[in-house]
Amino acid sequence: MIALIGYLLLAPQAFSASLPGGTRLKLVAVSDSAGKRTWSPSGASLAQPPMPARLVKLTPGAAPHVRLLFAEVGTRKSVPPGVAFQVVGGPVRPAALVHKEGSSRAPKWLAYAIANHRGASAAVRIGVATGSWKTVGTVTPQGTAGLKRSGIGFLRMARPDAQRKNAVVVDVVLPVDPDSQDFRVQVLDRRGKALPFLSSETDQGSVLPTRIWFTGRYEVVGHVELQTRPYVWKTFKGVVFDK
Missing domain, CATH: 2.60.40 (Immunoglobulin-like)
Known part of the structure; x- marks a missing residue:
């Protein structure tokens, strides 16, 4: 009993x-x-x-x-x-x-x-x-000069979305370990304000997104960051x- x-x-x-x-x-x-x-x-x-x-x-x-x-x-x-x-x-x-x-x-x-x-x-x-987010990779578009990168590489391309009005799409290859790390990709404007997340796309069989959309005009993009926390x-x- x-x-x-x-x-x-x-x-x-x-x-x-x-x-x-x-x-x-x-x-x-x-x-x-x-x-x-x-x-x-x-x-x-x-x-x-x-x-x-x-x-x-x-x-x-x-x-x-x-x-x-x-x-x-x-x-x-x-x-x-x-x-x-x-x-x-x-x-x-x-x-x-x-x-x-x-x-x-x-x-x-x-x-x-x-x-x-x-x-x-x-x-x-x-x-x-x-915990607090740690920025591990940063990419800054340089106009016709391409992309300026620092830290861990993760961004393949950032561009305006031809199918969605007022949307930015980024193609990524994320070098993160989901067994230990939370992660996020942020697109920030030239003032440092994050563009709102819109949606993401993940390839079949994967758990990491390969394409992410944000609300905003590509012309205002200052840089793109990859952030992690344990x-x-x-x-x-x-x-x-x-x-």
Whole structure:
């Protein structure tokens, strides 16, 4: 009886963790690829899935062995954390979305990623990055003189998008390790203000984007930066994938 009580007291914490800097991490749910059936990591059915209804249309649709993983991250900072998921033995996938919830003093972020797994359960690693960004590569367009580069090379080309009005597209080869690093590419105007991220494209079989779009005119571009920051990882065992 004592052992059973101890198990019940510990069970709610099985998929939660405290990380350095006061960051709180909780694996909250797993769902099918269409977001229609959702359950807790332990396998209990959830009446209310964590995904906002407006985002269900962004899911890949019904696909065997494809699952969506959801995690809640609480931080002491107003900027969104970087989040990545890995079904142990598979590739690391940066979170597809980080959605702000809660108050500005105690923000919570809902992150989700797509995973492939054919077994009934698996261990899931979640990486969270909340540290300061470090610029590791910079490229400055020099008009007809080409590109001035410093640090790590990552940019193949930056140009106005011929198909989208008021958009800049950059082609990249990212020399980053998603197993250990959160990363982002930023396009900054001549005043140092970042152009808003628009969308990205990733080649099939890869987890790193090869083409990224930003909102803005190419004429205002000052330089392009590659930035990284480290992940802190936590592994949750026995996550139910087949229900």
